[in-house]
Amino acid sequence: MYIWTRIQQLIHLTMRIDILTCVPNLLESFFAHSILKRAQQGGFVEVNVHDIRDYSTNKHRTIDDYAFGGGAGMVMQIEPIARCIQALQADRNYDEIIYLTPDGELLQQRAVNQLSLKGNLILLCGHYKGVDQRVRDLFVTKEISIGDYVLSGGELAAAVLADAIIRLLPGVLNDETSALTDSFQDNLLAPPVYTRPADYEGSKVPDILMSGHEAKIEEWRYEQAVKRTRERRPDLLK
Ligand code: ADE
Numbered sequence: 001m002y003i004w005t006r007i008q009q010l011i012h013l014t015m016r017i018d019i020l021t022c023v024p025n026l027l028e029s030f031f032a033h034s035i036l037k038r039a040q041q042g043g044f045v046e047v048n049v050h051d052i053r054d055y056s057t058n059k060h061r062t063i064d065d066y067a068f069g070g071g072a073g074m075v076m077q078i079e080p081i082a083r084c085i086q087a088l089q090a091d092r093n094y095d096e097i098i099y100l101t102p103d104g105e106l107l108q109q110r111a112v113n114q115l116s117l118k119g120n121l122i123l124l125c126g127h128y129k130g131v132d133q134r135v136r137d138l139f140v141t142k143e144i145s146i147g148d149y150v151l152s153g154g155e156l157a158a159a160v161l162a163d164a165i166i167r168l169l170p171g172v173l174n175d176e177t178s179a180l181t182d183s184f185q186d187n188l189l190a191p192p193v194y195t196r197p198a199d200y201e202g203s204k205v206p207d208i209l210m211s212g213h214e215a216k217i218e219e220w221r222y223e224q225a226v227k228r229t230r231e232r233r234p235d236l237l238k
Contacts, residue, residue, distance in 0.1 A: 015045045015169060019158050020084050021125040022063055024051045026155045039172045055080040064128055073129035081135050096141045097122040100154035101130060104143030109184035116168035123161060125154030187236045191224035
């Protein structure tokens with residue numbers, strides 16, 4: 001495992017994701033388990049979580065202040081975020097600096113696919129009323145929302161985005177083809193799946209899946225995917 005990790009790093013196959021947050025604990029456990037843990041151990045991705053408070057020059061480590069012009073809610077200041085980003089940029093170039101925000105571009109599989117081809121990404125998590133607009137104007141290259149609802153911070157959104165990207169990196173999933181047959185690849189929802197028992201209290205698995213006829217099974221799966229998409233997400237078929 002170690003040698004493979006080193007080789008991947010040498011030929012720059014390891015994606016690097018740096019996440020900037022003022023609540024690092026929220027994210028650390030998320031990346032310490034399951035597929036995301038294995039992806040890091042296997043050298044497919046390196047995830048680093050940075051506490052923006054470490055870049056505050058204030059003895060109370062504050063990183064927010066009142067909004068100019070008044071109004072409820074605090075705004076995250078530019079200086080600590082700028083210092084953190086510049087410290088990272090001193091060591092490497094970043095392909096994208098992504099700000100997670102409800103007014104960003106709605107996340108779709110297509111964008112996830114594209115981001116999975118990048119080398120180095122910064123994900124910036126906002127809190128309170130968000131970040132000073134100048135952070136967005138001067139540093140951020142992409143703004144992403146994970147849905148039309150407001151979370152209490154960008155951390156869960158960053159975790160969602162990182163998870164969706166990392167599982168696409170070649171070698172991360174055991175079954176190489178399984179990411180290709182996910183919902184939304186091909187603009188289709190995934191077909192139903194079954195496992196043992198073949199008969200659960202009279203509720204049976206479709207005969208075709210037990211037939212061993214590969215071509216017919218593929219055809220059935222495609223039809224089911226189209227049917228499900230037409231019923232649940234007709235907008236995808238347009
Ligand atoms: N921060 C708060 N809500 C969010 C959302 N829906 N998407 C991305 N970042 C967010």
